[in-house]
Amino acid sequence: xxxxxxxxxxxxxxxxxxxxxxxxxxxxxxxxxxxxxxxxxxxxxxxxxxxxxxxxxxxxxxxxxxxxxxxxxxxxxxxxxxxxxxxxxxxxxxxxxxxxxxxxxxxxxxx
Amino acid sequence: xxxxxxxxxxxxxxxxxxxxxxxxxxxxxxxxxxxxxxxxxxxxxxxxxxxxxxxxxxxxxxxxxxxxxxxxxxxxxxxxxxxxxxxxxxxxxxxxxxxxxxxxxxxxxxx
Numbered sequence: 001x002x003x004x005x006x007x008x009x010x011x012x013x014x015x016x017x018x019x020x021x022x023x024x025x026x027x028x029x030x031x032x033x034x035x036x037x038x039x040x041x042x043x044x045x046x047x048x049x050x051x052x053x054x055x056x057x058x059x060x061x062x063x064x065x066x067x068x069x070x071x072x073x074x075x076x077x078x079x080x081x082x083x084x085x086x087x088x089x090x091x092x093x094x095x096x097x098x099x100x101x102x103x104x105x106x107x108x109x110x111x
Numbered sequence: 112x113x114x115x116x117x118x119x120x121x122x123x124x125x126x127x128x129x130x131x132x133x134x135x136x137x138x139x140x141x142x143x144x145x146x147x148x149x150x151x152x153x154x155x156x157x158x159x160x161x162x163x164x165x166x167x168x169x170x171x172x173x174x175x176x177x178x179x180x181x182x183x184x185x186x187x188x189x190x191x192x193x194x195x196x197x198x199x200x201x202x203x204x205x206x207x208x209x210x211x212x213x214x215x216x217x218x219x220x221x222x
Binding site: 031033035040041042043044045048050058059090094096097098099100101102103104105 | 156213214
């Protein structure tokens with residue numbers, strides 16, 4: 001039982017490049033989330049998916065897109081990376097109104 | 112819109128001392144979570160508080176919830192070095208799955 005897995009663990013991009021962060025969970029959770037963590041700001045929700053086939057914007061969605069590929073997988077895409085998107089990205093999953101389980105994170109640097 | 116504020120943001124403690132971290136939230140929230148994060152690691156769930164007056168304890172940590180005051184506290188008893196970490200509280204948006212996180216409290220326990 002791996003819980004929530006994320007790939008890659010580290011990534012360096014140049015401004016304007018695109019990339020997709022992958023997330024998968026094996027707990028059969030309906031809801032999945034993408035957060036970014038910046039120093040002194042806690043975690044901010046980018047997008048979430050309450051159930052397979054649905055996605056909604058969170059607090060900071062600009063510059064990102066998501067795909068809920070199936071119940072297990074939820075990907076985050078940066079179409080044209082900017083230095084302001086340098087951050088640590090966490091994926092999480094949960095059942096409705098239950099605690100969220102977090103992945104190990106992806107450390108992204110945009111130069 | 113739910114907002115969550117923690118204080119203090121940084122706490123340096125001596126081993127053996129007691130202290131409390133405070134978490135205030137701005138509007139009605141139907142659940143409150145506490146998470147721990149070690150440097151460079153992911154978030155680990157500590158407590159889930161679902162009702163007014165809820166109190167949960169695990170080892171040297173005790174969390175409580177006062178929904179009328181919109182306040183949760185995390186009390187540390189007889190701190191030890193292993194408790195050094197960043198602690199986050201998060202409030203659940205009513206009727207939905209989304210969480211709003213506080214900025215986090217960096218706890219350093221000195222021997």
